Amino acid sequence: MTHDIELTVNGVAHSVSVEPRKTLLSVLRDQLHMTGTKEGCSTGDCGACTVILDGKTVTSCLVLGVEADGSDVTTIEGIATCEELHPVQEAIVEKGGVQCGFCTAGIIVSSVALLNENPKPTPDQIRRGLAGNLCRCTGYTKVIEAVTDAAKKIKKPARRKVSKRK
């Protein structure tokens, strides 16, 4: 038994037929083939699967696909255009905030959402804002540096850019 749902992902409308037990993460990765969002645990503990759902960050492994019916989703693929990186993405590369990169999609999505709400966070606020995103490689020092740096570069609250990629 499947349910037909409609959702907008990175500005593009999709209708998908989903099994009731499929998570939003699985819909994104397996059905829409957007594999930028990662699965690190499937229990809501690592944050690798973080996406923005109707303006709020969620761990997409804990959201059922059917629950996302009618919603607006931003994933890592929708944070930048092909030509221009978001300041957070740029800073993560330039400041060495990425090592293996498996946590990175989640870290970036959470940071972008954090900066949307609080454009001038202190390092402590950034640490707390990323408390749900585990990173095993960096020890966080350079991640925090990068997000702090990105915040300085963003004049206005970050606009969400819509990917041109289909």
Next chain:
Amino acid sequence: MPNPSLNSVGKRVGRLNGPDIVTGRTLYADDIQLQEMLHGRVLRSPHAHALIRSIDTRKARKLPGVVDVITAEETDGLSILARKEVRYQGDKVAVVVAENPDIALDAVELIEVDYQVLGSATDPFEGIAPNAPVAVRGAKNEDVRDENGKRYRNVAARDEIVQGDVDAAFAKADAVVENIYRAPYWHQTYMEPNSCTAQAQPGGRVTLWTSCQGSFNIRSAVADALKIGEGRLRVVPLEMGGGFGAKNRLFCEAHAVFASIRTGRPVKILINREEEFLDGHPAPGCWVRLKTAARKDGSITAVEGRILWDGGIGGRNGNLARLVGPYNVPNIRLEGFGVRTNKPTPGAYRAPGAPQTAMARESNIDALAHKLGIDPIDIRLKNAVRKGDRTSGGVTLPHDWLANTIKAAAKEARWGKTGLKKNQGMGIACGDWQNGSGPTNAFIALSEDGSVQVLTGQVDITGLHTVMAQIVAEVLTVPVGKVTVQLGDTDKVPYTSLSAGSKAAYSAGTAARKAAEGARERLLQEAADILEAAPADLELKGGKVSVIGLPSRSVTVADVASSAMDSNDGPVTGQWIVGKIPTYPSYSVNIATVEVDPGTGRVHLLDLVAAQDVGRALNPMLVEGQIQGGATQSIAYGMMEGMIYDEEGRVRNANLLDYAIPTAPDMPDIRTVLVEEGCEHGPYGAKGVGEPPIIPGAAAVANAIYDAVGVRVTELPMTPERVVAALDQARED
């Protein structure tokens, strides 16, 4: 110390594939999706130790969507699935192959296995008792006896170091410290659970995509497990979502290949997080009794003790010399046992065995310093291996690397100069690691536009390819952005060793430099024809070849590369294959500042200085990042991490909620100090960087706790309960 004569090497260059990673475009192993792909799932033992009486797969086979069910019986004598005995919780019993992961999961639950549960050994100390349960039936063990002549159980391996006159040294010592330390199994907890996909092709070859630290290593291991020739396999390594040593070894690659050969369709097996904990390759735990003696002046005169490694079903032993560490100790009597326990055989985790042994060694040295009234820094400087000393790895040191790293750490941390409040303390610990080297390669080709393509078989674990690009850019005097580095699979490049043991940048960096030098020579030769000059009269600078002293007679790298396409000698290329290169040890020193709440036992890490002797930092930003990450892992072992096994030998914390790793709010900024004194064999003076950072952190925290509240916690992790217990004990004494 940036070297002013270098343009690319030594610069803080961001990851070249960074833009792909941060936009979610980089493919990791689980992102591979193939037409007609099936999904495999493993049925695992729920028991730590049991005999299999029978397996009934009939119901599972009948489930619609199930394509194959594989048990030992179907494997024709291979040992990829348990036949009669399961030896740890998570041991593989059967593999279901189905149209989708949900069906595979349902089918696994329909397999009925009748087990006869056996006694299990999950602790090495209890596991060697003469009457302990046998961990693995029929396994060959050493005949080692206790003082009553009774044979110890489950001792798979034994070694010893005996040197000098230990008894006399203890008799003459001014201070002696003896403690028992314990450390649990410790999971690498990379964020990417292992995933692999195999596709059998007509004609018998199989392609395997996997997350691994070495494609050829995986190829040999799969070939061995399935008793097939290496040439039948093509292993394609993907971007790796963290490994730290664990992904040196197989997860379910052999099973995926086997299932794909049987079904004729691609088969993916994704390990979930729980399976990672049950059947990964974590670092071993250990039990250590260590006794250390010193003279009044702080010189360490003797080390005596025994270590029991929690060796899993393989009974893996460790490196005993690590209990002595990077210090000159004349009298040694040490004994090490690799004890079989009902756990998966441990694997490598950054500097295998070093953090556990450093905890014991560095705590004892610290205790001696306090007993003798000597500064913990001074006692280490007094005993540190120095220039001219021969290390346990057999090399003679050309510099005072360790002493200089200790001094650099002390300076950065303002050792002895900071005003610590009540219940705050500072602790220092040191570590050493001699990196390996191994077969690797670099193949370079220049394009018409002067861009440079590099191919290597060396898997990039934390920026290796960026560093290789920097080296190539340096030699060819082009901007780093003009260089791309591709990872070749086992069909495209010659045998390449693992990216592990801090050897990737050391070895592949050397290959990149030599290959680029070869390309440079070709470039000059080709330019000589264009400029009608002798190659010896030419210089390559800023992307141009010109006649020395006549800068106007010049030609760009792009022009040379382009015209070479049509020349008699063909395109501009260079290549280099490395076998082995000599190596030196490198040293890491951590100074931790903590605050202990004596009421709750909670330890708060206020500051961490991590100094490391890196030879030369090829990319300081990436080096600092590796040091910060490694130090964080060690601190976590010190304060919060460890796998917990219950009485029945089952893992009680097989998820990321109960096996908590540090989050951003748990950590302070880690201050790094790079000590750069060069190493004659490494590329541009570099040494291996990846392992040393993880060694001293836990011990530095232990010593800081002592400094703060005067108690020594000897069991990892040093949880609030253990700190409180140590405080209570101290009050009673």
